[in-house]
Amino acid sequence: MAEEQAQGGEDSGEKKSSKLKLIIIAVLALVIVGGGGAAAALFLMGGDEPAAEEAAAPSEPVKADAIYTKVRTMGGKPMFVVTLQSQDNRSHYMQLYVEAKSRDQAVADALTLHMPLIVSRLNSLYSTQDFRTLQSMEGKLALRESSVDLVREIMQEKIGKPGVETILFTNMVMQ
Structure with a gap:
């Protein structure tokens, strides 16, 4: 009886070791197939070349948030109201809401500090405009560009840099 138990124990030990070997072989096969698949994917997708190109390319500078x-x-x-020049001898008026766009808090602070001068010069610019010219899109764009140039000139004079990215007309009414 002791012999039968010893033989039964050997059979179960052999079965356990053969199952363990089978599991190890299966795991190794999966690792080899998975590794081969990953290598094939890298090879077919181009490998490290795009990453090297991206690393070599200069990155674009990150722009600061806009400050209006x-x-x-x-x-x-919040608006300018001016009388426009006209050739038809009628009174024409323009109401204009204006915002300055910059990306530097120091420029925004300088705009606020020098607001009386900016308003005075923009008011002079706007009151010399012709009603018929401003009825076209080209006239409005030209007025906006003149406004940008004027405010940049003031900022250059006061803080040593133009600082203003653009001038926006957020509302414009003419009659």
Whole structure:
């Protein structure tokens, strides 16, 4: 009886070791097939070349967030109201809401500090405009570019850099 138990124990030990070998072989086969698949994917996708090109290419500078400063008149009103020149001898008016766009807080602070000068010069610019010219899109774009140039000139004079990216007309009414 002891012999039968010894033989039964050997059979179960052999079965366990053969199952263990089978599991190890299966795992190794999966690792080899998976590794081969990954190598094939890297080879077919181009490998490290695009990564090397991306690393070599200079990165674009990250732009700071835009800061919008409302150009306000002396009474704190958010708009300009001017009488426009006209050839038909009728009175024409323009109401214009203006904002300055910059990306530097120091420029935004300078805009606020020098607002009386900016408003004065923009008011002079706007009151010399011709009604018929401003009715076209080209006239409005030209007025905007003149505004940008004027504000940049003031900022250059006051803080040593133009600083203003653009001037935006957020509302424009003419009658």
